Amino acid sequence: MDxxxxxxxxxxxxxxxxEACVEFALIGGSxxxxxxxxxxxxxxxxxxxxxxxxxxxxxxxxxxAPGDRLVVxxxxxxxxxxxxxxGGFDVEPVLGSRSVHLRSGIGGAALTSxxxxxxxxxxxxxxxxxxxxxxxxxxxxxxxxxVWGPQDDLFTERGKADFLRGPxxxxxxxxxxxxxxxxxPIEHAGDFNIVSDGIVLGSIQVPGNQQPLVLLADRQSTxxxxxxxxxxxxxxxxxxxxxxxxxxxxxxxxxxxxxxxxRVAKSAFNDLFSRxxxxxxxxxxxxxRLLGLNLIDGFVRG
Amino acid sequence: xxxxxxxxxxxxxxxxGTGGLVVEFxxxxxxxxxxxxxxxxARFQEAAWPGVIETVPTYxxxxxxxxxxxxxxxxxxxxxxxxxxxxxxxxEPATRRWHVxxxxxxxxxxxxxxxxxxxxxxxxxxxxxxASVEYRVFMIGFAPGFAYLGGLTKALHTPRRLDPRxxxxxxxxxxxxxxxxxxxxxxxxxxxxxxxxxxxTFDLRRPDPFLFRPGDRVRFRPISEEExxxxxxxxxxxxxxxDVEKLA
Numbered sequence: 001m002d003x004x005x006x007x008x009x010x011x012x013x014x015x016x017x018x019e020a021c022v023e024f025a026l027i028g029g030s031x032x033x034x035x036x037x038x039x040x041x042x043x044x045x046x047x048x049x050x051x052x053x054x055x056x057x058x059x060x061x062x063x064x065a066p067g068d069r070l071v072v073x074x075x076x077x078x079x080x081x082x083x084x085x086x087g088g089f090d091v092e093p094v095l096g097s098r099s100v101h102l103r104s105g106i107g108g109a110a111l112t113s114x115x116x117x118x119x120x121x122x123x124x125x126x127x128x129x130x131x132x133x134x135x136x137x138x139x140x141x142x143x144x145x146x147v148w149g150p151q152d153d154l155f156t157e158r159g160k161a162d163f164l165r166g167p168x169x170x171x172x173x174x175x176x177x178x179x180x181x182x183x184x185p186i187e188h189a190g191d192f193n194i195v196s197d198g199i200v201l202g203s204i205q206v207p208g209n210q211q212p213l214v215l216l217a218d219r220q221s222t223x224x225x226x227x228x229x230x231x232x233x234x235x236x237x238x239x240x241x242x243x244x245x246x247x248x249x250x251x252x253x254x255x256x257x258x259x260x261x262x263r264v265a266k267s268a269f270n271d272l273f274s275r276x277x278x279x280x281x282x283x284x285x286x287x288x289r290l291l292g293l294n295l296i297d298g299f300v301r302g
Numbered sequence: 303x304x305x306x307x308x309x310x311x312x313x314x315x316x317x318x319g320t321g322g323l324v325v326e327f328x329x330x331x332x333x334x335x336x337x338x339x340x341x342x343x344a345r346f347q348e349a350a351w352p353g354v355i356e357t358v359p360t361y362x363x364x365x366x367x368x369x370x371x372x373x374x375x376x377x378x379x380x381x382x383x384x385x386x387x388x389x390x391x392x393x394e395p396a397t398r399r400w401h402v403x404x405x406x407x408x409x410x411x412x413x414x415x416x417x418x419x420x421x422x423x424x425x426x427x428x429x430x431x432x433a434s435v436e437y438r439v440f441m442i443g444f445a446p447g448f449a450y451l452g453g454l455t456k457a458l459h460t461p462r463r464l465d466p467r468x469x470x471x472x473x474x475x476x477x478x479x480x481x482x483x484x485x486x487x488x489x490x491x492x493x494x495x496x497x498x499x500x501x502x503t504f505d506l507r508r509p510d511p512f513l514f515r516p517g518d519r520v521r522f523r524p525i526s527e528e529e530x531x532x533x534x535x536x537x538x539x540x541x542x543x544x545d546v547e548k549l550a
Contacts, residue, residue: 100305103489104487150316150322150324166507194329195330195361195480196441197324197363198360198363199365200365202319207466209465213531220489221358221444222358224462224481230318230320233320256316262320263371266371282328
């Protein structure tokens with residue numbers, strides 16, 4: 001759901017960008033290194049990460065000794081998180097992918113009950129563990145920008161204006177397939193049934209109930225509701241990492257603007273990757289101090 | 303191309319986000335349009351355009367997904383328009399006819415009565431009309447192995463539900479708008495359930511997990527609840543529970 005966070009997790013443990021990770025939402029679960037040592041990292045939301053009860057935090061590589069227990073608790077901000085392990089999980093690809101498609105069972109199933117995950121590497125890699133300083137962690141509250149289409153002509157001017165006026169909130173009927181939003185109804189110009197055609201990451205379908213559905217990682221390949229607009233690739237993570245039920249508005253950009261946003265985002269990502277460096281004692285001090293401040297901030301707001 | 307061949311309809315090229323172009327030939331279910339889509343897809347894939355990630359051929363359009371930082375959108379659109387103008391439409395290849403068993407109504411097709419009432423028919427007549435025509439598989443899409451069919455009789459065209467259901471069972475036999483379908487896995491749907499088949503149209507245990515191909519023909523065969531239970535047991539063991547005829 002958050003490709004940038006997945007790549008960061010892999011970079012932190014020295015993997016190729018697209019190595020398979022464990023993905024989780026809101027809470028990350030607990031893990032034990034059973035048959036050896038391994039280096040891991042958690043990214044995505046600001047997850048509480050502890051090893052043997054000691055608080056370490058996200059966005060840093062952590063070395064686990066045999067028997068160590070890693071607990072990934074709740075996210076203080078953000079929704080999705082990624083656990084990468086140096087060398088990768090030893091998972092056979094199915095139909096060319098190591099991803100799990102939950103609805104079809106392709107590639108496996110959700111990790112809901114205790115299960116043993118095989119690793120390709122059961123000893124620590126060489127080198128000092130890497131970290132990304134908190135000030136560089138990617139934000140989870142950026143804009144959700146869209147380009148019109150492919151079927152914006154099947155909506156009235158009023159429907160399009162209401163879509164932009166918003167605000168919309170993510171409902172609890174949301175998952176990796178799509179986010180069902182709730183907000184101002186969007187008026188179709190005519191029939192809401194079209195002959196099914198292709199869907200991309202970020203397609204925004206509007207079925208007969210006039211509430212938008214944003215299609216995401218486990219989306220269907222085709223569908224038969226008109227698609228008013230498409231979320232631009234760089235902003236998918238802003239949508240999915242935003243807390244559930246937090247109101248937001250869509251912003252439209254032209255295709256040329258969207259292209260330059262993508263170019264800027266790509267160079268910002270490369271800049272971010274270059275900020276990854278060895279963990280130093282001062283980094284840890286600063287990150288733990290900031291963590292404390294954040295908690296107080298959250299407490300005051302709550 | 304012979305002189306009698308009509309020219310290809312000129313497509314409309316729509317933008318689907320930063321990394322998608324849709325080459326749309328029409329907005330109807332028509333086997334000639336569908337064959338044009340498949341011919342364009344085959345021709346375009348031969349070109350191996352840098353930055354193109356995948357294509358999704360549908361009833362009446364071809365979606366091309368690409369990395370916009372690698373492939374130039376305008377050049378890609380131009381190439382697709384050029385190919386679409388003169389790609390020859392293949393003759394329908396020799397296909398197969400599947401006889402798909404379906405238990406209609408009751409717990410298997412909870413919308414049967416509703417659809418019947420909408421059209422002023424009795425449920426038995428809906429079953430008769432649904433099972434008396436031959437369908438053509440236009441595309442595999444939506445979910446793995448989900449078969450989109452063309453050929454639904456006009457009397458059964460039924461607008462999709464206003465509020466899609468969160469999930470309907472694998473094997474559901476559905477109608478939505480002017481389309482009919484065979485559902486492959488449990489999935490959300492705004493279509494109406496008329497019945498259910500024990501047939502697995504997607505099964506990872508088979509060398510080719512996908513049972514149907516575009517161009518295949520399908521007829522539905524009403525079966526009893528008991529027969530559905532018996533065939534489901536066989537399907538669990540990996541048996542393909544539909545008869546198939548090879549068409550010359």
